[in-house]
Amino acid sequence: MPTKAFLTEDEMPRQWYNLAVDLPSPLQPPLGPDGNPVSPDMLAPVFPMNLVEQEMSQERWITIPEGILEILWRWRPTPLHRAYALEKAIGTPAKIYYKNESVSPPGSHKPNTAVAQAWYNKEFGIKRIVTETGAGQWGSALAFACSLLGLECKVYMVRISFDQKPFRKIMMQTWGATCIASPSNQTQAGRSILDQMPDTPGSLGIAISEAVEEAVTDKSGNTRYALGSVLNHVLLHQTIIGLEAKKQLEKMGEKKVDIVIGCAGGGSNFAGLSFPFVNDKINGADIEIIPVEPFSCPTMTKGPFIYDHGDTAKMTPLLPMYSLGHDFIPPPIHAGGLRYHGMAPLVSQAIVEGLITPRAIHQLECYEAAVLFAKTEGIICAPETSHAIAATIQEAKKAKEEGKEKVILFNMSGHGLMDMAGYQSFFAGQLHDYELPEHEMGDALKAVENLPKPKIVKTGKW
């Protein structure tokens, strides 16, 4: 029985899949601050026009340029593993497969879009790309991509991450990128913040402001900005994961997959694996597709205090009014589609349609799953990836109870070798799950029950 399915370089998919074309309820066009649709020229100062076109594309399949394939071949196609040892440990009849994106040089799925974005920038004549990063997963992926393509790369890293997470900073430097702490004195936005708060630990918001400012104010026109998640073209580039997985499952003799799982922050690794399967589901396949997030800070699922009623213009997490005082009125709700803050609009709309079903899992269960995975399959996963593994184990145990030989596929989106602090806390017994007392949850739910509900655009097919 094969443990892994490989594809040759010739077998690697030659096109990305654009779910935006097939969503039964189309996305509303993105709106600018004035409420009017965003036009391509509004984005031209930060993105090359070839990527702007992809962002707004209504083509189902978009050809991957040969120049991008040649770079992706350095680590792609990534292997699809059958997790025999994990299956045995659980005692499940389910067949568990995982797509191993940790084999990329920076250790995660993020180079799939970093390489594509850097390539399109270079094609457009851009010499230099700027971005922001927190712990450095995205920054290191972009530094890697720019290095291979001979582009300059500058990364504004949030000050607190810059101080506390030194190794990815060094990775970026090794790949030739300039990594500086944000806020910095190199932009007006940074200087303004430092004038007001010299000891600020920074934030992603400030770092984005600095990166965008640097792109916009480069009078040579040689600098652009890159984003690692949320936007349509980013998710598009990641679909190579799921497209490869489909071919590999066929090679492993699987005619059908029952459950597809990925962890979801901004949505890009989840989308990358799942969107090709969402397409199958739209066309009648019976597949359960699960984005997973931490219970302790949920975005897609309704935690006790999380009411992500929102819309295309002003998405807002509604807060229980009693909890913040009666004088505080949450921002207004506007009609439109539902959006989850920080989540890719395509993923949000797929949730609204019922095509995918989000799940939240407690952190202890996630770390227990990660440790079991490390002990059985050998790979120490990233903290985010542990959510996908925990959900996979839940589904494998359910299959055991039901006596069903389900096929489960999840995205091993990255290794955790740079993120061992969480494991350290777990082994030291410093991580705890907390359950909200039922009466508090009841009060919270009561507090919002009469609030106006958003208009949800969905076909009702799923």
Added chain:
Amino acid sequence: MMKFHDDKKTYCRKLGHHLTFEYCRREKQGLPCKKIIDCWFEKFNIQYYLQEYYKVDELAHIFEAPRPKMETLVELIRQAQQRMP
């Protein structure tokens, strides 16, 4: 007392690593991160904490409606263009 919880730690989904509460209460230019309730409600009475230490107008600013990424980007571009010498 405002700093009572400062040493407590949680995983920050925005930055991708563990952080102390001290960061979360200062993330938004000295004010708390808008995800502060989402990330801390399980660990202590964050609602009470916010009521105790922040004014209504500050709470309104902290929890103002987040905007879609594309809208934010366009706004940042406009702001940067205005800052150009």
